[in-house]
Amino acid sequence: MGLLFENRKVFFIALFASLGGLLYGYEQGVLSQALVMTSFGKAFPEVRDASKKGWMTSILQLGGWLGALLSGYFAERWSRKHAICGSALSVVLGSYLQAGASNARFVYAGRWFTGLGVGSLSSVGPLYNAELAPPEARGLLVALQQLSIAFGIMVSFWIGYGTNYIGGTGDGQSDWSWRIPMITQGIPAIALAIGVWFLPFSPRLLVSKGREEEAIAVLCSLRKLPADDPLIRTEFLEIKAEAVFQREVLEEKFPHLTNGDGWADSIKLELAQYGSFFKSWHMFKRLAIGCLVMFFQQWTGIDAVIYYAPTIFSGLGLSGKTTSLLATGVVGVVFVLVTLPTVLVIDKVGRRPICLAGSFGMFTCLTILAILVGRFQHSWDSHPAAGWVCVACVWIYAMNFGYSWGPASWILISEIFPVSVRAKGTSISASSNWMNNFIIAFVVPPMLETITYGTYIFFAVFTLMGAGFIFWFVPETANKSLEDMDRVFGSNVAEREAEWLRAVQERVGLTEILNNFVGEEKREIFEDLEEK
Structure with missing residues (x-):
């Protein structure tokens, strides 16, 4: 955890992951509280019908399904940042359509737009965070992503519990008891839409677009190391080898x-x-x-x-x-x-x-x-x-x-x-x-x-x-390993791809720099033994 505070870039990446996960979790739980509130039932008597209640809840997931399918294409076609910003804005629109709803149609529309955004974020958000995070922090970021989803569910439940008391819990209950949770769900989305522009573009995306100098600059900024540092060169060449490999696979197929x-x-x-x-x-x-x-x-x-x-x-x-x-x-x-x-x-x-x-x-x-x-x-x-x-x-x-x-x-x-x-x-x-x-x-x-x-x-x-x-x-x-999974499924795809990837790594110079690392490590071990 100390790594997050030593490196502000890493800290903001972790914070970003938490916002995306928080949104995802919050959206899952927020309507369940409103459905049993007296004021919500009076404003939208449709929810007394079981099938209409099901539609009001499930339209979020239908939007999420479409958002998840489309997110990969837009993230590759434009960028991860553009896709995340667009998704967050969709959540903002959906949140305030629901919060200001005067009839059920606004709630349905709001849930749909919110689903589009959350579905996309559930796919693009973790991808972007993993591509920016240093290797030693990726596991922690995955943990934070999972934890923040659960935390978002918990927050939505307890906010609903608290606002349920506004105006009492009976017939006099205020509409704000369900509007405030809907308003609240838009706040992390606004922060996400704005905050993403203070983060760099994904180095992997930059390399795939041929913008290698920008990718190196991003890595230097994230890792706080100069461009000629062996760690920067190694990580950059790993990214480049994977990008070349993916391109060659597509060209063959x-x-x-x-x-x-x-x-x-x-x-x-x-x-x-x-x-x-x-x-x-x-x-x-x-x-x-x-x-x-x-x-x-x-x-x-x-x-x-x-x-x-x-x-x-x-x-x-x-x-x-x-x-x-x-x-x-x-x-x-x-x-x-x-x-x-x-x-x-x-x-x-x-x-x-x-x-x-x-x-x-x-x-x-x-x-x-x-x-x-x-x-x-x-x-x-x-x-x-x-x-x-x-x-x-x-x-x-x-x-x-x-x-x-x-x-x-x-x-x-x-x-x-x-x-x-x-x-x-x-x-x-x-x-x-x-x-x-x-x-x-x-x-x-x-x-x-x-x-x-x-x-x-x-x-x-x-x-x-x-x-x-x-x-x-x-x-x-x-x-x-991928080769182990090949044997399970009765194919040799991963084995062939591993050989192909090794050949690409050698072409871009990654193999050489890794061999140099191994040689230096052996030399240090021998020097330590001689001193002892």
Whole structure:
């Protein structure tokens, strides 16, 4: 952590990551509080209808799905900074359309624009931060990104709990009780849209555009080292080798599309790269695993809890909307407490064991919930202990997701694809997350209203299926090389690409400078031995 304060550039990168993650998390939780507020229900009586409540919640995810798909193209076509700024402005627009809404149409429109922005930020933000961060700080930035998402969820829950008291909690409740949380969600977005222009362009983007001198200048500024420092030269040549490698791969695979510079050719090239996943079985298998990991992550039901937690707690017999909001706030705290330790140990434990442990923990909680709700849903007043056991099960369920499927699924999809298609494979898998997120947000209100305890049985079954999918079909990726993943999927793509990349590294001069480093290290060791 001291590194962040020694280097102001690194500190601002970490702060930036926190803002992007905070926005993502805040947007996930802010509407769930408003849905149970008396004043919100009076302003928008539509939310009393389960299907309309589902649409109001899920339209954010539909926008997020589109934003995640488009973000990669705009980030490459223009820049990461332009894409981030545009995404943040979309969130600002959406936030204040919701905050100033006089009818439900403004809320729907606001949620849509907010979803576009958040979906794009969920993809471009971490990419930009990883490209600017020094190698020794990247792990910490990943931890901060995950932690800030959980922190954003918690903040939205507790702000809603606090503003619920404005004007009282009954019929006299002020509209400001739900408008203030909506206004608040725009503040980090404004800071993000402005703050990104005080940060440099990504060195990797600059190199890919042929602006190598600017890339070196950015690296010097970030690392506080002169241009002729071996560390700067090494990092620059690593970036250049990867850029040359990516360009050569595209030229080999799509020679008829890589020479054009117009919008039409660039769009065709993007589509052709996505289409390459369906031309060989081993690539399709990787893509299927990435998409299904995200499918089962969502169908554990976690976002049903995040989006409708106050409604769920009210249905579990908690008396008063304030009490249900308080219980929801605890869910946010649980997410924060379990996220950071997991990020620190997941490389040692592995992805599969963590997902399996979380699955069985969630399955147990959902099963207990189904049994107790089925038995006592019409008599909570005479069985308050059973209601609080259900509340505790929801908290423990959230904890099990927070340490397992939450971080592990995102890590898995980044590790199963070869280098040349990793960005595209990850973006398709992430879009699967958003689309399933949309479906969950849409169908849960009618499910809670019609099949009640059957909702928990439904998600318990899918959670168990997810555990089976992880056990039988998903390989362990922790501490595995790309060549190891090749053997799992029955291909030699990574091995061939590794040889190709080594040849490029030698051409650009990276191999020579690395050999010089090794020679100097050996020389220092021999000198130390002679002194002893």
